[in-house]
Amino acid sequence: xxxxxxxxxxxxxxxxxxxxxxxxxxxxxxxxxxxxxxxxxxxxxxxxxxxxxxxxxxxxxxxxxxxxxxxxxxxxxxxxxxxxxxxxxxxxxxxxxxxxxxxxxxxxxxxxxxxxxxxxxxxxxxxxxxxxxxxxxxxxxxxxxxxxxxxxxxxxxxxxxxxxxxxxxxxxxxxxxxxxxxxxxxxxxxxxxxxxxxxxxxxxxxxxxxxxxxxxxxxxxxxxxxxxxxxxxxxxxxxxxxxxxxxxxxxxxxxxxxxxxxxxxxxxxxxxxxxxxxxxxxxxxxxxxxxxxxxxxxxxxxxxxxxxxxxxxxxxxxxxxxxxxxxxxxxxxxxxxxxxxxxxxxxxxxxxxxxxxxxxxxxxxxxxxxxxxxxxxxxxxxxxxxxx
Amino acid sequence: xxxxxxxxxxxxxxxxxxxxxxxxxxxxxxxxxxxxxxxxxxxxxxxxxxxxxxxxxxxxxxxxxxxxxxxxxxxxxxxxxxxxxxxxxxxxxxxxxxxxxxxxxxxxxxxxxxxxxxxxxxxxxxxxxxxxxxxxxxxxxxxxxxxxxxxxxxxxxxxxxxxxxxxxxxxxxxxxxxxxxxxxxxxxxxxxxxxxxxxxxxxxxxxxxxxxxxxxxx
Numbered sequence: 185x186x187x188x189x190x191x192x193x194x195x196x197x198x199x200x201x202x203x204x205x206x207x208x209x210x211x212x213x214x215x216x217x218x219x220x221x222x223x224x225x226x227x228x229x230x231x232x233x234x235x236x237x238x239x240x241x242x243x244x245x246x247x248x249x250x251x252x253x254x255x256x257x258x259x260x261x262x263x264x265x266x267x268x269x270x271x272x273x274x275x276x277x278x279x280x281x282x283x284x285x286x287x288x289x290x291x292x293x294x295x296x297x298x299x300x301x302x303x304x305x306x307x308x309x310x311x312x313x314x315x316x317x318x319x320x321x322x323x324x325x326x327x328x329x330x331x332x333x334x335x336x337x338x339x340x341x342x343x344x345x346x347x348x349x350x351x352x353x354x355x356x357x358x359x360x361x362x363x364x365x366x367x368x369x370x371x372x373x374x375x376x377x378x379x380x381x382x383x384x385x386x387x388x389x390x391x392x393x394x395x396x397x398x399x400x401x402x403x404x405x406x407x408x409x410x411x412x413x414x415x416x417x418x419x420x421x422x423x424x425x426x427x428x429x430x431x432x433x434x435x436x437x438x439x440x441x442x443x444x445x446x447x448x449x450x451x452x453x454x455x456x457x458x459x460x461x462x463x464x465x466x467x468x469x470x471x472x473x474x475x476x477x478x479x480x481x482x483x484x485x486x487x488x489x490x491x492x493x494x495x496x497x498x499x500x501x502x503x504x505x506x507x508x509x510x511x512x513x514x515x516x517x518x519x520x521x522x523x524x525x526x527x528x529x530x531x532x533x534x535x536x537x538x539x540x541x542x543x544x545x546x547x548x549x550x551x552x553x554x555x556x557x558x559x560x561x562x563x564x565x566x567x568x569x570x571x572x
Numbered sequence: 573x574x575x576x577x578x579x580x581x582x583x584x585x586x587x588x589x590x591x592x593x594x595x596x597x598x599x600x601x602x603x604x605x606x607x608x609x610x611x612x613x614x615x616x617x618x619x620x621x622x623x624x625x626x627x628x629x630x631x632x633x634x635x636x637x638x639x640x641x642x643x644x645x646x647x648x649x650x651x652x653x654x655x656x657x658x659x660x661x662x663x664x665x666x667x668x669x670x671x672x673x674x675x676x677x678x679x680x681x682x683x684x685x686x687x688x689x690x691x692x693x694x695x696x697x698x699x700x701x702x703x704x705x706x707x708x709x710x711x712x713x714x715x716x717x718x719x720x721x722x723x724x725x726x727x728x729x730x731x732x733x734x735x736x737x738x739x740x741x742x743x744x745x746x747x748x749x750x751x752x753x754x755x756x757x758x759x760x761x762x763x764x765x766x767x768x769x770x771x772x773x774x775x776x777x778x779x780x781x782x783x784x785x786x787x788x789x790x
Contacts, residue, residue: 207764275737275762318710318763325710326763356763359710382781384763385710449766452782 189504190232190300190309192293193217197234197313200286202278207450208327212489213312215522216497222515225502232300234293234313242291242330244338245364250322254329255284271324287329290314294332295339297480301435302344307477308468308504312497315439315484317358318385326356326384333439333482334364337371340435346478349433350374351424353463354441354484355451357388357404361439367398372431376420378444378453379406390561403427405562408551409452412542415552416444416459419559421466426563428470435475438467441484442496446542450487454543456536460496464503479504490526495534510534575668576661578700579682579690585610588617588649595625595648606679606693609652614687618652619679625651658683661690669697706741711759715780716772717747720754728756731771737762755780 198210220226242251253270256262257279267273280286290313297309311332319331337348350365352358352375365371380386394402405423407416428436442460444453464481471479481500486493495514502510511534523530531537545551584598585608595607599622609618628643628651659668659680668680672694682690702708718724725742732739740759747753760768772779 207766275735276764382713384712384765386707386713386759387710450764 186304187230187306188308188507189230189501190297190306191217191220191226191230191501192234192297192309192311192313193231194234194289194293194313196286196289197293199282200290200313202280202327206278206327207487208485209487209489210313212486212493212497213483215489215494216312216501218521219494219498219514219518220501222518223498223510225498225505225510230505232296232309234289234296234311236285237288237291237295237330237332237335241295241339242288242335244342245321245331245334246319247322251284254287254324258283270322271320272329274324276327277324277329283329290316291330291332291335294336294480294482297482298336298340301478301480302340302346308471308479308481310481310497310501310504312440312481312483312500315354315441315482317352317354317361317439317441317484318356319360320363325360327485328360331360331364333358333361333437336480337361337365337437341368341370346434347431348372349428349431349436350439351436351467352376352439352441352484353420353444353459354439355444355448355453356383356441356485357385357406358439359385359387362388362392362402362404365398366394366402367396369397369401371398372401372403372427372433374403374405374424374427376405376407376416376423378409378411378451382409383451390558391565393565400565401431403562405555405558407453407555407558410454410545410547411551411555412454412545412548413456413458415555416453416455417462418552419555420459421462422559423562424466424470428474433474435478435480436467436471438463438479438481439484440464440481440497440500442486442493443484443488445488445492445496447488447491448486450485454545456542457492457495457499457534458536460492460499461509461535464500465509468503468507488528490522490528491531495531499534573665573700573704574661575659575663575665575682575692576690578665578696579661579692580696581690583608583681583688583691585614585688586620586648587611588647588652590648591645592625592628592648592651593644595620596629596644599625606691608656608681608688608691609648610688616656616658616681616683616688618649618654619656619681620648620652621679624653627651656681659692660684665697665700668692669701672697704741705743706759709740709759709761711740711761712763712765713781714758714760714765714768714772715783716756716758717753717778717780718756720752725756728758728772728777731775732758732760732768734771735767737768 273279293311294314297311300306300309314332316328318326319328348371350373357377358375388404446454605622678694738761743757
């Protein structure tokens with residue numbers, strides 16, 4: 185019998201590790217997995233090992249000399265010029281041992297996720313090891329080496345010719361994936377993120393709409409810093425439903441970066457767990473409405489690995505497997521195990537309970553107003569008949 | 573930055589005895605808005621904009637077959653603007669930005685030894701200014717308020733230099749109406765500006781961004 189969902193996991197996902205003080209920390213995968221196991225939501229039958237992506241598969245998006253450079257990087261064989269050219273050995277993407285292998289496994293995880301869904305073994309699949317949306321054709325950036333999302337989409341396009349809707353709810357713009365399909369009308373990309381006015385990478389303006397044949401198939405909602413739940417969800421839901429209706433995808437890939445929460449140290453959005461409950465619910469609904477259930481979710485950013493990411497990512501799985509989010513207290517065993525190691529207080533519930541953590545934003549009415557104007561602007565371009 | 577670095581060198585021109593119809597055609601074919609008029613020696617003797625041509629064309633509301641459109645057969649020299657404000661390839665970009673602003677025009681032919689060698693439009697100008705802000709490079713932004721004293725930029729820049737991050741661009745602008753301070757805007761090529769923010773704060777600098785981030789943000 186076809187199962188609802190598969191959870192792609194390997195301990196080796198944790199080998200994608202730059203160094204101790206780097207904000208990108210895959211321990212969040214382990215935290216998420218154990219949270220689910222101890223809530224009895226994840227069993228060994230749900231787990232699936234990722235395969236390692238072949239060089240040929242990685243080359244569906246990346247240049248071969250870039251792949252070679254990533255391989256040579258671990259052996260200290262890159263000149264300073266090469267490092268600069270390929271974005272390797274920087275503050276954001278330092279070189280580490282086995283860098284190619286670790287990156288190729290994350291890509292393989294996303295390909296495994298695709299295979300499971302397309303071959304109808306499951307309706308949905310989750311690879312929280314993936315979602316590295318800043319990787320470019322021949323450049324690493326923003327903690328990302330190989331862009332597994334772009335590769336997985338190319339893989340679907342090449343082998344199955346399905347129309348792909350890519351939805352990116354990371355707080356940073358999904359620039360690498362957008363760039364990969366900017367001229368492609370069969371892949372529709374939608375990214376909601378904090379405005380690039382101050383935040384990396386700086387792109388993702390509402391007027392970035394694609395080029396050539398792909399014009400009209402890229403969507404961006406760069407929302408204001410300090411945006412909170414209500415406004416986030418209003419514009420997100422307003423946009424995604426219209427985009428899905430317009431594009432009518434065959435399959436949905438979501439990048440579920442979890443760095444828009446108030447606690448996240450790298451961004452300035454001020455949401456709570458509420459958005460991480462609604463986001464997977466909406467993806468789930470749309471997948472069943474348009475794609476006969478076909479939905480692949482990936483990880484992404486998320487730098488508060490104790491309080492935010494495990495709960496946010498676990499809710500994706502809950503929705504995939506049970507069709508609904510979890511509520512109430514978190515399992516005691518999980519809290520007890522990690523509270524010794526965590527530098528911050530681990531939450532007790534699935535939802536946020538400590539209201540004092542959510543700041544009063546004096547500019548809130550203006551921010552909400554700006555965001556809804558932005559939504560109008562996005563929809564105006566697409567859904568009104570064009571003047572001749 | 574010099575004009576010769578940003579100008580377009582392929583310029584669409586017309587002789588003064590070309591017809592207005594010729595000009596209309598060129599404007600449409602090349603999707604441009606200005607045509608320099610040159611003599612046999614490629615010297616600029618006038619310029620025609622799409623508005624000049626439109627003013628000389630019959631109204632679309634009158635258009636029908638019974639009206640003869642002789643107007644468009646007039647020579648272009650009848651409607652061209654002269655003399656023409658021109659610039660030199662070695663002029664500075666900021667100087668010509670000022671010419672655009674002061675003269676309220678949208679196109680400047682570039683002339684060297686009296687010959688037309690290029691053209692800069694207000695769109696080219698804006699594009700260049702956009703590049704100068706560094707906004708097209710993947711980066712995070714930090715704004716630092718500093719006293720307006722000599723040596724302050726190298727001091728602040730050294731804090732970034734210590735961690736070997738690439739600075740994509742630096743902008744300096746005045747702090748509101750207070751001449752004692754200015755704002756330095758750094759675009760740095762990293763997704764993780766936290767260590768720099770910490771270093772700057774430890775060194776006693778006041779940040780304009782990130783600034784009013786409420787607790788529990790750092």
